[in-house]
Amino acid sequence: MSNNPASRWTDGSMQKRVARRYSAERRFRALGFLAVAMSVAVLAFLLFTMASKGLGGFSHTEARLQLDLPRSDVVIDPANLTGADAGQIVAQANLEGALTQAAIATYGPTASEIFGESGVRELGRKLIADPTLLSRRAELWLPVSGKVDVAAKGDGAPEQEAIVAAINAKDGLRRTFNLDFLTASDATDPSAVGVWGALKGSFLTIIVTMGLAFPVGVLSALYLEEFAARNRWTDLVEVSINNLAAVPSIIFGLLGLAVFLNVMNLPRSAPLVGGLTLALMTMPVIVIAGRNAIKSVPPSIRDAALGVGASKMQVVFHHVLPLALPGILTGTIIGMARALGETAPLLMIGMRAFIATPPGGIADPATVLPVQIFLWSDEVDRSFVEKTSAAIIVLLVFMLVMNGLAIYLRNRFERRW
């Protein structure tokens, strides 16, 4: 035994071994910490990248302009601008030509293209708000085109940089909050784009998803947990729900394309079809969350209700469901948040068209925010980079709010029995 060092406590090798084991312990612990720290660091890096690239998208550059509409070839009767179709009249007038003329007059011939869609739109709005602009000289601040905007923010092509320098020399540029980004829809000029159309599409889609997936999910969770007999059929239902929860989302897109579009002939690109597809995808998530919540309601509640003469159905709908509802809602909100961020299945059913007007109803062509982000990320124009990142910030804010709501609900209402 004397040749076994571990048997003698006084021997230094024992101490050494213990020290080695303890340092292995510390290393292991540090590795664990490192793993978590890396995940958090990546998340922080991702959020930082999006914020630093995207915050610029919420502001735009405006240029000062001496506008002399009476001398331009814009002919609008001021009386028409008070009517309901003022927007149309303004859109038909050649405001773009007037802007180009004014820009050249103010900043010289190189500045002929500093204004784009956004400037024309803003000028139209100013005209409707103040028709006297038609009959006088005025100094206006108007948003510049996407290319110039990027150059003013320090990332543009050399020619635009030169124009920006020229305008800056006359103190003609300023940065303001870009409200249009939240109220406008998709456009060809990046300075004129906004997320409102996509947000409205997302909203309509989620409404359809929620309206279908929530009742169906809750009812089937109740059935499986409270009524279903243990037999082959129930097993089949369970297996298919568990499997559906793990089927790739793009497969649901293929299902939507084959069934809703090609067999049932529902309108393409519509929130109705998107909502239906996402509902099929979200329903299993709600069922699984619902079953867990129902399972956690203690049997004593059911026994008590049955004991005073309630029917099985009354027990379930008067007692079990209200007690399980916070848990079900938490699962539902998380499922909805996932549906809100889903892109691939919606690409399959054609929600990737260029849509410049917000949808009026669930059967109108629409796009949703994640698809809009995907479409903008594909654009070559560099000024779309900050618009894409800005749209991502909007999307992430919505996700955070929904997940925060779910966590709040879980902490506030969930009871441990």
Next chain:
Amino acid sequence: MSLGLALLAVLLVAALAGGIAYRRAAALRVGRTKGARLNSLPIYHALHTALWAALPALLLLAAWSPVQTRLVAQSVLSSPEGKALPDSDIQRESILGEAQDIAIGKIEAGFNPQSTALAPQFTAANNKFATIGGGLALLAALAGAAFALSRVKFEFRARAGVERWVMLLLMAASTVAILTTLGIVLSLLFESIRFFKMVSPTEFLFGTSWSPQMAMRADQAGSSGEFGSVPLFWGTAFIGAIIAMIVAIPLGLMSAIFLTQYAPAKVRAWLKPILEILAGVPTVVYGYFAALTVAPMVRDFGISIGVTSASSESALAAGLVMGIMIIPFVSSMADDSIAAVPQAMRDGSLALGATKSETIRRVVLPAALPGVVGGVLLAVSRAIGETMIVVMAAGLSASMTANPFHAVTTVTVQIVQLLTGDQEFDSAKTLAAFALGLLLFIITLILNLIALSVVRRYREAYE
């Protein structure tokens, strides 16, 4: 009369009948004679009557509306204006579509004059068949209401009747999952069979060359229309099952170990939601992050270590970001299986003098291994079905390279590519997407079933 109007009428009949039933039952209850006691509360009589009036009629309406579409189309085509339409399917369809839009007032005039002539036919046929269907539904509602009203009596068990309806509703809701699965399988299978009539299954399954561009002309170069899916599945496995897992398994597992075994409760309460945020970030955001930030970094790194052919779309960039996306998933699965290991095993090991890390490595992890493996399988299944990250960062070239700095393409990328171009629906190119979808579905199904059964057996072992 339109079907929407019929729907309203049915609901109105149901509400009225319910109201009448309530009044009758309430009257019975007040004026009850000795010995006779109303079995169910008036509200149940009302619900029972309303359900009998509404549900059969609504089902009838739902079944009628597709039938009506077909009947209308038939009757329009058999009218003299319909017979004058061109024979070409595409032209006829577009004229019919326009005529329909005019008939329902969506547009004022069609592009094709024939559609304007057809519009009245559409209106007439629509009216005719909607009146028939709506009338039938209304009759069904009235009949149901009359039947249920005749049963408002002392001894009638209206509550049991209502509960039978609710039970039917519950059962119907639970079959939606099966119908969805069936719908997925059938639609994929149906289109895949059509695809395999054009391309042989052996070529599809074992071919190593993928270029789905069909030649428009015979002499067109580079458009051979080859459908060998092996490179796609290699790319999918390379990104989803190899690179992503190399990132996600160690990080996810170590995170779970740290959070469950080492972190103080307060730290855990903060870190867990942060990991959940990582799981909640939409995939399109990860995709953009991969394409915009990670891919250039990977390319520069590749060039700096001497891989001159490093491209800006690389398997490594997509796989890295996908791995990060999967971390919270692996971590929570590992968390669950570690938590399921009985405390007694841990205590026994610690009591023998093992350090915490030795206990974890030698006792807890081997015991939790089946659960962890099941979780990893589910993670793989999720990674290979992931679409947006690879669409935005992995590229389109179907190559069988093992160089992580090269672009590869995956099954999901190709499905998106095949289905988002302008393609008529019957070409082999479009149908190939469904065949790929079918294979993807089968692979993920097998992975899920194995994983679920492993996890379940493991849970039972410790219960």
